[in-house]
Amino acid sequence: MNLRNVEYLIQEAFIGIWRNGIMAVASISIVALSMAIFGAFLLLVLGSHNFVERQLARFEIAVYLPVGESRQKAIEVRDQIRALPLARKVTLMSREKEWASFKRRMNTEIDLGGVTGNPLPYALHIESKDSRKTSRLADQIRHINGVAHVTDSRETYGRVKAVADLVKILGFAAALVLCFTTIFIISNAIRLTLFARRHEIQIMQLVGATNWFIRIPLVLEGIILGAMGALIAGGLISLGSGYIVNVVQERFPPLLRDISSGVDSRQFSMSLAMAGAFIGALGSFVSIRRFLRT
Amino acid sequence: MIEFCSASLVYPNGVKALSDVNLRVGRGEFVFLVGPSGSGKSSLLKLIYRELFPSQGKVFVAGQDVTAIPRNAVPYLRRRIGVVFQDFKLLPQKTVWENLAFVLRVISVPRREIRKRISEALDLVGMIHRCDSFPAELSGGEQQRASIARALVNNPPILIADEPTGNLDPDTSWGIIQILSRINARGTTVFVATHDNQVVDRLMRRVVALDNGLIIRDQDRGMYHHVPEPESLCNSEPQEC
Ligand SMILES: Nc1ncnc2c1ncn2[C@@H]1O[C@H](COP(=O)(O)OP(=O)(O)OP(=O)(O)O)[C@@H](O)[C@H]1O
Numbered sequence: 346m347n348l349r350n351v352e353y354l355i356q357e358a359f360i361g362i363w364r365n366g367i368m369a370v371a372s373i374s375i376v377a378l379s380m381a382i383f384g385a386f387l388l389l390v391l392g393s394h395n396f397v398e399r400q401l402a403r404f405e406i407a408v409y410l411p412v413g414e415s416r417q418k419a420i421e422v423r424d425q426i427r428a429l430p431l432a433r434k435v436t437l438m439s440r441e442k443e444w445a446s447f448k449r450r451m452n453t454e455i456d457l458g459g460v461t462g463n464p465l466p467y468a469l470h471i472e473s474k475d476s477r478k479t480s481r482l483a484d485q486i487r488h489i490n491g492v493a494h495v496t497d498s499r500e501t502y503g504r505v506k507a508v509a510d511l512v513k514i515l516g517f518a519a520a521l522v523l524c525f526t527t528i529f530i531i532s533n534a535i536r537l538t539l540f541a542r543r544h545e546i547q548i549m550q551l552v553g554a555t556n557w558f559i560r561i562p563l564v565l566e567g568i569i570l571g572a573m574g575a576l577i578a579g580g581l582i583s584l585g586s587g588y589i590v591n592v593v594q595e596r597f598p599p600l601l602r603d604i605s606s607g608v609d610s611r612q613f614s615m616s617l618a619m620a621g622a623f624i625g626a627l628g629s630f631v632s633i634r635r636f637l638r639t
Numbered sequence: 640m641i642e643f644c645s646a647s648l649v650y651p652n653g654v655k656a657l658s659d660v661n662l663r664v665g666r667g668e669f670v671f672l673v674g675p676s677g678s679g680k681s682s683l684l685k686l687i688y689r690e691l692f693p694s695q696g697k698v699f700v701a702g703q704d705v706t707a708i709p710r711n712a713v714p715y716l717r718r719r720i721g722v723v724f725q726d727f728k729l730l731p732q733k734t735v736w737e738n739l740a741f742v743l744r745v746i747s748v749p750r751r752e753i754r755k756r757i758s759e760a761l762d763l764v765g766m767i768h769r770c771d772s773f774p775a776e777l778s779g780g781e782q783q784r785a786s787i788a789r790a791l792v793n794n795p796p797i798l799i800a801d802e803p804t805g806n807l808d809p810d811t812s813w814g815i816i817q818i819l820s821r822i823n824a825r826g827t828t829v830f831v832a833t834h835d836n837q838v839v840d841r842l843m844r845r846v847v848a849l850d851n852g853l854i855i856r857d858q859d860r861g862m863y864h865h866v867p868e869p870e871s872l873c874n875s876e877p878q879e880c
C-alpha cells in the first residue's frame with residue numbers, strides 16, 4: 346500500500362458518498378436524529394442532576410439570629426462563620442427582601458393585617474465544603490455567640506439526596522440503553538447501505554481487489570457520514586438547549602433559572618462527532634466483513 | 640496454462656453443473672468453449688478464477704492449484720486473469736474510464752501510465768468516445784465492449800470471455816473476435832465461451848464442446864457443430880495427454 350493508493354482510496358470515499366447521494370443523506374439523517382435524541386437526553390439527565398445538586402447545596406445550613414438583633418451583629422456572626430474551615434459560602438439574607446417576598450406569597454391566603462414592621466430575624470445560609478461533614482459544621486456554628494437557632498438540613502437533605510441519586514442512576518441507565526439503541530440503529534443503517542452495494546463489493550473482488558482495498562474507502566465513508574450526522578445532532582442540540590435556556594431565563598422564577606447542564610456545548614458537539622465517527626468506522630468495518638466473504 | 644483434473648461441480652441446490660471434466664489449455668492457446676444454454680460453460684470458467692470451488696477434482700492455473708490457494712491470495716490470482724463476464728459486471732457507480740482505472744489502481748500503476756493504458760484499451764474496442772458514461776447509460780453491446788476493455792487493460796496472461804459477442808451485431812462481433820485473436824497472437828491464452836456459431840466456424844480454432852456438464856468433443860480446428868469429417872478425425876489423433 347503506497348502513497349498513491351492512499352490518495353486514491355480517500356478520493357474513492359468522497360466519490361462514493363457523492364454518487365450514493367440519497368443513501369448518504371439517509372444515513373446522515375439517521376445518525377443525526379438518533380444522536381440528537383441520545384445527546385438531548387444525556388444533557389437532560391446531566392442538567393437535572395446538576396440542578397438538584399446545586400439546589401441541595403444551596404440550603405444546607407440555615408442560621409437564625411435572635412429576633413430584633415442588629416445588622417452589625419449579623420455581619421459579625423457571618424464573618425465568624427466564614428472563618429470556619431468547613432464553610433464554603435456564607436450568605437447573609439436580606440431581611441427586607443425576604444419579608445417582601447413572604448408578604449407577596451402570602452398576600453392572597455392569609456390576612457397579615459395585624460403584623461406591622463418586619464418581624465423576621467436576620468438569617469444566614471451556609472454551604473459546607475463537604476456535604477458529609479455538614480452536621481459537624483452545624484455543631485461548630487451552634488457554639489458561636491449570638492446564634493439563636495441552626496437548622497441542619499442534613500436529615501431532609503439525606504432523604505432528598507437518596508431520591509435524587511436514584512433518579513440519577515435511573516437517568517444514566519436510561520441514557521445507556523438509549524446509547525445502545527442509537528448504536529444499533531446506526532449500525533443497522535450502515536448494514537443496509539452496504540447491502541445495497543454488495544454487488545459492487547463482489548465485482549471489486551472479482552477483478553482482483555484485496556479486501557483492504559475495498560474496505561478502506563467504505564470505512565472512511567462510514568467515518569465521514571457518522572461524524573457529519575453527529576455534528577448535525579450537536580448543532581440541533583445546541584440550538585435546542587439555547588432556546589430552552591432562553592425561555593427559562595425569561596419566564597421562570599429566579600430560583601429555577603440556573604439550569605445549565607455544566608457541559609460546554611462546543612465540547613459536547615465535538616465528543617458527539619467523535620463518537621459518530623467511531624460508530625461509523627466500527628459499524629462499517631464489522632458490516633463489511635459479511636459482504637467480503639465469498 | 641489452465642488444467643482441469645476430473646473436476647466436478649454440484650451447486651448447493653443439487654444441480655450437477657460439471658462432471659469429471661478433464662481439460663488442458665496450453666500457454667498461448669485460443670480455445671472456444673461451446674454448448675447449449677445450461678450446459679455448464681459459465682460454471683467451468685468460474686472455476687478458473689475461483690468464483691466457484693470444484694466439488695471434486697482440481698483446477699490448475701499456471702501450475703498453481705487454485706483450489707488450494709489461501710483466501711487472501713485469491714486477488715493475486717484474479718489479477719493474472721482478465722475476465723469478460725457474461726453479465727458484464729461493470730461497477731455501476733463508476734464511469735467506463737473509472738471502471739478501467741480501478742483495475743489498474745488495484746495493481747498500483749502510476750497515474751500517467753493509467754491514462755495511456757486506458758486510452759489504448761478503449762480505443763481497441765471502439766469505446767473511447769463513451770469513456771465518461773456510466774454503465775446504465777450504455778447499450779448492452781457498449782457495456783460488453785467496456786467489459787472487454789477492462790478485462791485486457793492490465794495485460795493479463797490469461798483472458799477469459801463468457802459470451803463476449805452475445806449482444807453484438809455480426810460486424811461488431813467479428814471485430815471483437817479479431818481483437819481477441821490479436822491479443823492471442825501477442826501470447827495471451829484466450830478462453831472464450833460462446834453461442835456464436837458464425838464466429839466459431841469462421842475462425843476454425845480449437846473447440847471444446849460441453850453438454851450437460853460433460854466434455855463431448857475437443858477438436859483442434861473445430862466448428863460450432865460437430866462435423867464428422869475424416870480429416871478432423873485424423874487431426875485429433877496425435878493429441879498429447
Ligand atoms: N448459482 C447457481 N446455483 C444453482 N444452479 C446454478 C447456478 N448457476 C448455474 N446453475 C445451473 O448450472 C447449470 C450450468 O449453468 P451455466 O451457467 O454454467 O450454463 P451455461 O452453459 O453458461 O449457460 P448459458 O449459455 O445460458 O450461459 C445450469 O443448469 C444452471 O441452471
Ligand SMILES: [Mg+2]
Pocket residue numbers: 680681682725801
Ligand atoms: Mg453462461
